[in-house]
Amino acid sequence: MKNLVVGAGLSGSVIANLLASRLNENVLVIDTKNHVAGNCYDYRDNNGIMVHKYGSHIFHTNNEKVWSFVRKFADFNQYMHRVFAIIDGNETTIPFNFNTLYAVFPPVFAKRLEKKLLEQFEYNQKIPILELQKYDDTDLKFLANYIYEKVFLHYTTKQWGLKPDEFDSAVTARVPVYLSKDDRYFQDKYQGIPLGGYTKLVENILNHPNIELRLNMDFKDVEEHFDRVFYTGAIDEYFDYKFGALPYRSARFTFEEYNREYYQHNSVVNYPCNYDFTRIHEYKYYLNDKSEKTVIAKEYPEAFEVGKNERFYPVPSDENITLYNRYLEEAKNLENVYFLGRLGDYRYYNMDKSIQRAIELFDTLVV
Numbered sequence: 001m002k003n004l005v006v007g008a009g010l011s012g013s014v015i016a017n018l019l020a021s022r023l024n025e026n027v028l029v030i031d032t033k034n035h036v037a038g039n040c041y042d043y044r045d046n047n048g049i050m051v052h053k054y055g056s057h058i059f060h061t062n063n064e065k066v067w068s069f070v071r072k073f074a075d076f077n078q079y080m081h082r083v084f085a086i087i088d089g090n091e092t093t094i095p096f097n098f099n100t101l102y103a104v105f106p107p108v109f110a111k112r113l114e115k116k117l118l119e120q121f122e123y124n125q126k127i128p129i130l131e132l133q134k135y136d137d138t139d140l141k142f143l144a145n146y147i148y149e150k151v152f153l154h155y156t157t158k159q160w161g162l163k164p165d166e167f168d169s170a171v172t173a174r175v176p177v178y179l180s181k182d183d184r185y186f187q188d189k190y191q192g193i194p195l196g197g198y199t200k201l202v203e204n205i206l207n208h209p210n211i212e213l214r215l216n217m218d219f220k221d222v223e224e225h226f227d228r229v230f231y232t233g234a235i236d237e238y239f240d241y242k243f244g245a246l247p248y249r250s251a252r253f254t255f256e257e258y259n260r261e262y263y264q265h266n267s268v269v270n271y272p273c274n275y276d277f278t279r280i281h282e283y284k285y286y287l288n289d290k291s292e293k294t295v296i297a298k299e300y301p302e303a304f305e306v307g308k309n310e311r312f313y314p315v316p317s318d319e320n321i322t323l324y325n326r327y328l329e330e331a332k333n334l335e336n337v338y339f340l341g342r343l344g345d346y347r348y349y350n351m352d353k354s355i356q357r358a359i360e361l362f363d364t365l366v367v
């Protein structure tokens with residue numbers, strides 16, 4: 001069998017590897033970009049700092065299959081991600097937890113809130129703020145409104161370019177307060193950064209005698225015939241946008257270099273209420289890179305436009321899902337063309353979910 005994989009990101013590289021190594025088939029992998037790893041692409045800059053070009057990427061998973069797959073191609077450090085946010089001028093960790101209570105409120109009030117929360121709920125639970133609002137208690141209501149306003153509202157307005165009344169109430173309701181002192185952003189069993197970076201990880205996944213890689217090549221320019229096509233690009237683009245374009249959110253990163261060892265206290269600091277950027281990334285934290293200089297990126301969310309920026313986040317709405325479903329129906333008429341990945345499935349996947357999706361698709365081919 002001759003296979004074509006469109007896209008050398010994680011989804012494309014994983015399916016290519018499985019076809020090549022498990023079925024001993026030939027695979028051509030192409031990508032329009034001049035590098036592999038797609039959205040996870042990273043590189044060492046001239047100060048030796050590993051920079052994540054398209055925003056910070058932290059690997060985390062509970063999936064044993066996914067973890068054992070990636071461990072064949074990279075060793076990982078034990079980095080556990082924390083996110084700080086500037087709330088009312090205080091630098092504190094989010095999601096909002098017991099430590100945050102004491103960082104932003106006077107101790108007596110923080111203690112009272114902590115006591116009330118523990119009277120109503122179990123320790124170590126994530127309670128949506130909507131749940132807190134249901135209680136006939138002014139303190140719990142105050143806390144819910146405070147988190148909504150200071151952590152969620154302005155950040156989400158910037159992130160999605162929406163007005164507050166345009167938010168999906170289901171999304172608002174999910175904003176949690178974490179009844180814990182666990183400051184980590186993720187609680188997954190496995191977390192870390194590949195020691196050689198994500199680009200190296202993907203290069204290793206693609207490194208197989210049955211795999212040929214061609215960069216700077218668009219699917220439109222492929223003239224050969226293939227028995228199967230695995231398409232990890234945008235599904236609407238594949239069909240020439242015949243039903244209309246699927247909307248995405250994107251972001252612009254402005255990079256700044258500083259002649260000092262560190263710029264901020266953590267890899268990511270969110271600015272929910274101030275400035276037009278949502279967060280500042282400082283990359284040297286991920287692999288503990290040593291340099292007298294540091295590099296940061298300010299992240300400015302913006303709408304996706306073809307040719308201007310990258311597709312980042314599918315915009316979740318009923319209308320967009322309906323549009324995507326029309327493309328999905330159209331795809332069923334194709335033979336031996338498989339869509340996968342965050343662009344092919346028009347779905348936000350973390351890296352582990354992209355890998356899982358590729359493994360599961362492969363499994364359906366071999367039964």
Ligand SMILES: Cc1cc2nc3c(=O)[nH]c(=O)nc-3n(C[C@H](O)[C@H](O)[C@H](O)COP(=O)(O)OP(=O)(O)OC[C@H]3O[C@@H](n4cnc5c(N)ncnc54)[C@H](O)[C@@H]3O)c2cc1C
Binds near residue numbers: 060232233351
């Ligand atoms: C800002 C941001 C931060 C993120 N942070 C995290 C994180 O911390 N942890 C985490 O687990 N996940 C994170 N993710 C998700 C992660 O980036 C994705 O899970 C992963 O990149 C999905 O890989 P993919 O191969 O499906 O897509 P992509 O990486 O986008 O790869 C698709 C590839 O296909 C190529 N392509 C598209 N069309 C064509 C065509 N017509 N011809 C040839 N090539 C084509 C593209 O150039 C691209 O290289 C983040 C995502 C974003 C947007």
